[in-house]
Amino acid sequence: MYILNKKEYKQIIAKWLDKFDVFAPQKAGEFSQFLPVDADSELDFTEPHNTRYPPKALFLPQSETMMRYNRRLNRSEGGQEEIKPRLIWGIRPCDAKASSLLDTVFYTEDDGDPYWIAKRDASVLVGMGCTEPCQTCFCTTVGGGPFNTDGLDALVTELGDEYYIETLTDKGERLFAELPIASEEQQEQVQTLQSKVKGAMEPVFETDNLKEHLDDIFGSDYWDTIAESCLGCGVCTFLCPTCFCFDIVDEVQRSERVRNWDTCMFRIYSQEASGHNPRPTRKERTRQRIMHKYSYWLDHIGEIGCTGCGRCVRYCPVGLDIRAMLNTANAYESEGIHVG
Numbered sequence: 560m561y562i563l564n565k566k567e568y569k570q571i572i573a574k575w576l577d578k579f580d581v582f583a584p585q586k587a588g589e590f591s592q593f594l595p596v597d598a599d600s601e602l603d604f605t606e607p608h609n610t611r612y613p614p615k616a617l618f619l620p621q622s623e624t625m626m627r628y629n630r631r632l633n634r635s636e637g638g639q640e641e642i643k644p645r646l647i648w649g650i651r652p653c654d655a656k657a658s659s660l661l662d663t664v665f666y667t668e669d670d671g672d673p674y675w676i677a678k679r680d681a682s683v684l685v686g687m688g689c690t691e692p693c694q695t696c697f698c699t700t701v702g703g704g705p706f707n708t709d710g711l712d713a714l715v716t717e718l719g720d721e722y723y724i725e726t727l728t729d730k731g732e733r734l735f736a737e738l739p740i741a742s743e744e745q746q747e748q749v750q751t752l753q754s755k756v757k758g759a760m761e762p763v764f765e766t767d768n769l770k771e772h773l774d775d776i777f778g779s780d781y782w783d784t785i786a787e788s789c790l791g792c793g794v795c796t797f798l799c800p801t802c803f804c805f806d807i808v809d810e811v812q813r814s815e816r817v818r819n820w821d822t823c824m825f826r827i828y829s830q831e832a833s834g835h836n837p838r839p840t841r842k843e844r845t846r847q848r849i850m851h852k853y854s855y856w857l858d859h860i861g862e863i864g865c866t867g868c869g870r871c872v873r874y875c876p877v878g879l880d881i882r883a884m885l886n887t888a889n890a891y892e893s894e895g896i897h898v899g
Contacts, residue, residue: 560741563715563722572648573598575734579646579683582617584610593617593647602649604717608693609651609868613800615661617647618678621820625674625807628814642681646734649687652707652714653698653866657800658684659710663860664803674818683730686711690756695869697882699760703866706753716749723749764885766863770854773888777850781891785884786845788877793822795871795879796848801864804828823847849884 563571575581581596584603590611591603627636658679665675689696689705698704708714713731716723723741726732741749796802797820806821806828821828824845829838838844856864865881872880 560746561724561726561735561738562718562741562745563724563735563738565720565722568602568722572596575646578644580643581646581648582614583648587612593650596648604649604687608696608873609654609870611798611870611874613657613798613868613870614647614650614654615657615800615803617645617682618658618675619661619665619803619805619820623674623818624815625818626816628816630814642677645678645682646685647682648685649715650684650711651689651868652686652705652709652711653696653703653868654800655684655686655710656703656707656866657710657868660801660856660860660862660864660866661803662710683712683734684710685731685734686714688714688716688753690717690752692756692760693869693873695872696760696867697763697869698867699757700762700764700766700882701863701865701867702766705756705760716753718745718749718752721745763882765889766853769885769889770857772891773850773854776888776891777846779891781888782842782846785879785887786841788879789824789841789845790877791824791826791841791844792876793824794874794876795881796822796824798870798874800866800868800870801852823851849881849888853885 572581572583576596576598582593583596583600584591584606585594585596585600586603587594591606592610592612593614593616594600596602628634629636661675662679665672666679686708692698692705696705698707703709706714706716708725708727711731712726712728713734714725714727716725723745724735724738726735796804802822804821804823805818807816807818809816823829823838826836826839826844829844830836838847852865853863856862872882
């Protein structure tokens with residue numbers, strides 16, 4: 560456990576810049592976003608919530624070149640560039656947990672994604688605990704918490720004019736080993752603070768047997784009801800830290816094969832070459848989004864695929880709230896039509 564005076568954090572970041580490409584939340588228009596840090600950067604930890612744009616983009620960019628074709632030499636060339644060690648400072652626990660969840664998709668032993676793996680291996684994640692969780696956050700409901708340590712190398716908790724730092728891995732220890740050790744009094748203050756904040760976050764929907772209930776109402780008209788207001792814009796999925804749908808296209812004029820984010824909320828995403836579409840309306844697409852997070856992820860790894868970051872609640876242009884949807888689902892009378 561270490562202590563860093565807030566007045567000195569710029570000095571330590573300047574020191575890190577010699578070894579790492581550093582990314583941290585900074586103002587980008589009306590919102591904050593993870594951007595590269597330099598000596599003059601003004602970091603932004605004033606918002607009680609996380610960045611609008613999810614930091615998963617640091618590992619799975621919105622658009623990423625996978626390979627290039629050299630027409631002059633008539634051969635393909637790898638698109639991935641060498642990655643310098645990276646330090647991600649100030650990632651919220653929900654987003655760090657999301658990276659760990661996505662590891663189960665991209666960082667697998669038999670068929671791992673080399674682009675994802677290279678970026679993850681090069682990265683150190685320093686989390687920023689949430690001392691004032693936003694009203695749209697519900698991390699404790701889905702198994703996380705405002706000071707959850709999943710996926711982190713170190714966790715920072717604001718303590719007045721100081722940062723209290725808990726190192727969790729060897730990578731994190733090497734970053735902060737030269738700082739003063741936290742006193743027992745400071746440790747007790749942080750433990751009290753963390754318990755108080757976490758205790759104030761009441762569950763917003765019931766997760767026990769939620770998967771089973773969603774499976775049972777798979778064929779019901781519940782999905783028609785909740786899809787009525789949806790625009791199908793995809794904001795909820797593009798800003799979600801655990802959504803990973805993508806499309807691969809060949810950009811002929813650039814001689815590149817590119818991977819781009821995609822979303823199951825778009826009609827064309829599930830359309831087959833024959834013209835058949837198994838999810839022809841927003842009803843099926845809305846169902847897919849919720850079932851994936853709260854049923855299929857549990858089939859896959861035994862965990863809910865949502866971290867409760869609240870972005871889909873905060874930025875939905877028509878005010879759809881997944882918490883209300885799931886409360887409605889829990890209250891919906893099962894018709895015994897099981898997905899399996």
